Amino acid sequence: MANWGLTRKQIIMLIVLVFGTFVTVLNQTVVAPALPSIMSEMSVDAAVAQWLTTGFTLVNAIMVPITAFLTDRFTTRRLFLASMVLFTAGTALAAWGPNFPVLLAGRLIQAAGAGILMPLVMTVLMWTFPIDRRGTAMGVFGIVIAFAPAAGPTVAGIIIDQANWHVMFWIIAVLCAAVIVFAAAALERGGKTNKDVKLDVVSVALSTLGFGGLLYGLSAIGSYGVTADSAGGVVIGAIALAFFFRRQLRMEQPMLQVRVLTNRRFLIATIIVMLVQGALLAGGILIPILLQSYMGFSATTSGLVLLPGAIVMGAMGPVAGRLFDKHGPRVLAIIGTGVLALTTATFMFMGPGMGLITLTVIYTVRLFSLSLVNMPISTWGMNALPDKLMNHGTSVQNTFRQVAGSLGTAVIVSASTVATNMVSGSTDAVTAGVFGIHAAFAVATALCVLGFVLTVALVRNKPGDEAAADEDNAHRSLIERIMKRDVYTLPENATVLEAMQLLVNNHISAAPLIDAAGKPTGFISDGDIMRYLSKRGQMIMDPVVMIVQTVDAYSDHKDYAHKLEHLMGMKASDIGAKGIIGVSVHADLPEVCRVLGENHLKKVPVLEDGVIVGVINRSDITHFSMEKYLEERGA
Missing domain, CATH: 1.20.1250.20 (MFS general substrate transporter like domains)
Incomplete structure (x- = not known):
């Protein structure tokens, strides 16, 4: 401490x-x-x-x-x-x-x-x-x-x-x-x-009545079928929500700024996140019921089955952030929604004969796939909003995500109850219950497939997305003020010898590799060269240890010079990293700091239409922040 x-x-x-x-x-x-x-x-x-x-x-x-x-x-x-x-x-x-x-x-x-x-x-x-x-x-x-x-x-x-x-x-x-x-x-x-701030009680009442009415109606339909109460709950809830949204759009300072949903990209992201969340939460309810009520396992066992998935999903947070920075939202979201749909569909065929390990693995992979959807899609949608609407976007997305989790779970679990009641008269209780759970996961699969289709059709890694959100090029002006324009690059077919000459002559530790169009395809660093020469090959180690081992290799092995000569003739792309993490010239400063921090980088290339136009170091941001503070304090 x-x-x-x-x-x-x-x-x-x-x-x-x-x-x-x-x-x-x-x-x-x-x-x-x-x-x-x-x-x-x-x-x-x-x-x-x-x-x-x-x-x-x-x-x-x-x-x-x-x-x-x-x-x-x-x-x-x-x-x-x-x-x-x-x-x-x-x-x-x-x-x-x-x-x-x-x-x-x-x-x-x-x-x-x-x-x-x-x-x-x-x-x-x-x-x-x-x-x-x-x-x-x-x-x-x-x-x-x-x-x-x-x-x-x-x-x-x-x-x-x-x-x-x-x-x-x-x-x-x-x-x-x-x-x-x-x-x-x-x-x-x-x-x-x-003390002058006021709460819009009418908005609170309408949102509570609207969401609560829908949840009650959908749940009651699952338990008792379509009755006056259940139908009334759905109708009253829908009407209350219509008035709620109408009121928010007319207020100067609404309780929930739903106007952000007029941004097409943010709306698409919110819908996909809602579909995924609605399909996901029901699994946490249905799996324990299946294990304890129909397979005879203890509550401890059902808890242990859920444990690995929760750990994996928590650990994947920063990893998904880095993958998003490197590959963009589309490929991650397509893989995530696709795997989520497949694993959810698998639960449609599970039963008392399925082994615990198999069930645990499928459930864990299901939660792993969620981590490839939630953060990338949410960030993709939020990046479409201007800075002044960012906090409103967060509130709207968080609210809608939780509402979708509640309503989606109600629909899916109600489907399970309806299916169970349909066959309960013609079979035993266990078979009827398992059939109901299969039906519930069929509904969840449908939601996941819809999310997958929307992702494939509408989610794009468009270079112009950041530019569209950068009103009056305010972000661009700031980034161009901070970044250094002298960027040392190498052609993607450059040799390691050419890379070493560039690094030594310009006193730098890494350089991007670019194709004929000037777009980055990877990068090579002095660490890549040291790892190749080290005794332990490609294993990631402490730089000091690698230097010591390289010197040892030189003194202990006569073929070191031959190995070094062979390395110099290799392509830099063969030993360097594939792909590159960069930021748009239209990115705001908090986004640049996030990319640097989450990926543990000292500097990050600045891209315009996929081409490197500059580089920002952590020290550049620090100096800029200090200058602004001193300037404002002096003023």
Whole structure:
């Protein structure tokens, strides 16, 4: 801790914030392994039980725009404590849960608290820690929070098998109570308040009635068929949403800036993300039901089956970002949606005879494919928006993603219930249940296939995308001011000898390889040359170690000179990296910083229509930022 450069008070505050958020995120994934036990104890079917997950997600979605008002109106300390108290109260109510309505009420109250907490903690971290220490705080926060969804199902499964689902919620309630006590003592007041800011209550009511009505109607159709109640829920929900969108478009300061959906690329990205999210979440509900209710496995086992997929999806975040920078959204999204459709379709044929390892592998690959869709497509859509609409785009996309998860799950699980009821009179309960799950995954497959078709037809790596979003060439002017125009390049057919001469003569460590049209095809660095000469061939090692081993090779092996001579005649493209990570001349500065940071680069080429026109170093951005700060301070 001391090496992090944080004071004792900051460390305590970081622990409180991270642990509080960890518990709430953990809570979002602990319910899935408990669903079979809850269904059995309370005599409800899957279409009703799924409300514990979809209702939670829906309330979270509704709270996203409301949280913006709350963070302006109240201090962060008061809001953090209030959200934790609300979450704890809901958890305790769920733990008591003598019947399903009480349990559901507890989950919805939990969701209200969690919906405030997640965006709030990010704000608290920003004002608590100085700029030079935010990286450490956010890094620890990200690692712990990424671990929570993976650990949730396994921890829940163990507790349920050893005790019951009531105990699981009681443990979470006790942990939350401890967080409240420590937070009251550790958190500073923080943040400015604006008592003049107002919440549009009508918009809140319309969104709640609209999304809630749709969710209720779709779930009721799955349990009881098309009745007056279910049809009424769908109709009322649709009408309320129509008025909600109409109101948002007419307001100068809407609760949710839905005007961003008029941007075609952003709309396409949002639709694809919604389809994928709607198809995905149902798997987390159906798999535990299949394993526990129809295959006879324990809750612990079902949690362990879900664990590898959650770990892989969390670990793939930064990897997907790097792949996006290198290859663009199209190839990643096509592979992701294609694999997602195939693995989802595979679940249509699984049954009690399928091995646990096979099921786990398929489920893990399914979540892996999601990581190739969500981040690349979301970033592709967000990049189409101008800077002034970026925060609105984030709110809209987050809200719609969670709503799609709720409604998609309701539709898919309802399909399972309808299919099960259709054949229950002509076969045994296990066969009917498995048939229902097959039908549910058939619906999920249809959503994935639709997402795949939209991706193939509409997602493009267009060079002009950034230019279209760069109003008045404001980004371009800034990038051209910062970048260096002297770029040393090599033709793609250059030899390693020519590459070495360029690197040595110009005192640089790497150079791009370009084709006849001037477009980059790869790059070669001094590290590529050292790796080739090293004893360990192409293995990535510490540069100092490679130098030492190269010198050893020279003294120990007489054929070193022959090896070096052979290397000099090889093509640079044979030992260099294929492809190149660059930024558009129309990219904004935060995007350039993201590419440099996530890919651990010291410099990045600047591209215009695929041709290198300059290069930006990390030091260039640092010097520019310092100059601007001193200039504004002096003014």
